[in-house]
Amino acid sequence: MSIVVEHEKRRREILERALDVFMEEGFENATFQKIANRCGITRTTLYIYFKNKRDIFNYSIKQLLGELERDISGVREQKDLNCPDKLFRVISLILDRLEENRRLLQVILDFLLYLSKSDVVPEVRVRRRTLRLRHIIATMMIEGIRSGEIIPVNVRTADDLLYGLIESAIFRLVVLKRPSAGELKQAVELTIEQLRIK
Numbered sequence: 189m190s191i192v193v194e195h196e197k198r199r200r201e202i203l204e205r206a207l208d209v210f211m212e213e214g215f216e217n218a219t220f221q222k223i224a225n226r227c228g229i230t231r232t233t234l235y236i237y238f239k240n241k242r243d244i245f246n247y248s249i250k251q252l253l254g255e256l257e258r259d260i261s262g263v264r265e266q267k268d269l270n271c272p273d274k275l276f277r278v279i280s281l282i283l284d285r286l287e288e289n290r291r292l293l294q295v296i297l298d299f300l301l302y303l304s305k306s307d308v309v310p311e312v313r314v315r316r317r318t319l320r321l322r323h324i325i326a327t328m329m330i331e332g333i334r335s336g337e338i339i340p341v342n343v344r345t346a347d348d349l350l351y352g353l354i355e356s357a358i359f360r361l362v363v364l365k366r367p368s369a370g371e372l373k374q375a376v377e378l379t380i381e382q383l384r385i386k
Contacts, residue, residue, distance in 0.1 A: 199237050202227050203251070206244045210295040215245070216302045245299060248292055253320075256285050260324060271332030272384040278328065279350060279376045282321070283357050283369045293362045322351050329383075338383045349379060 205226040209218045220241050224234040238244045263269070263277045286293060326347045332338030353376055357369035 195237075199247070202234070202237055203244065203248050206241070207248065207291050207295060210245070210298065211291055214302070215241075215295060215299045245295065249296065252285065252289055252292060256282065257320070257324075259285075264324075264328070271328060271335055271337040272380050275325070275328045275332065275338075275350075276377055276380045278324070279354065279380075280373050282354055283373060283376075286354070286357050286361055287369055290361045293358055297362050318351075321354075322347055325350055332383070337385055339385055341383060346383065350376065353379070 202223070206218075206223045209223050209226050213219075213222060218241055220234060221231055223241060223244065224231045227234065238247065259281055260278050263274055263281060266274065269277065326343050329338060329341075329343045329346055333340055333343070353372050357372050360366040360372070361369055
């Protein structure tokens, strides 16, 4: 059991150092060797944990989204909250995670720019990663409408609006280098209040 824990701890340490390399070098110029050097291990040892730099990158995203989905499930299971309050807490949670992971967001942006130079269409990859999150928000909207806690609206339009605020937070944190996405929580709260049945 302790071997598994140590293995996972080592993977997390590698991810942290790999993010440093990605931030300094950019995704395109980061190499498996540079990551191994930063970790103080050989490339052979690094291969025990990851196949290549893309595997490291994908694992970082998978780990973030997995933790986020577990946290979102916890909010959705809270029986003492109504649907609009759950929706606000879920989106606030997402904004908090974006703030905490701005380095990873910067690497993702760099990766998307790297992809845009090749034949791969970045939007397809982004959609695949974000579709589940959009689905959760839409499902929560539908639940709120059915329970009579959210006014009947076009769910797709409301989902676009709320998800647009999340995208705005990413832009502000990564491109504009704002220290916080806190001001967007007020916009989310205002939006959800307009959707709430009074």
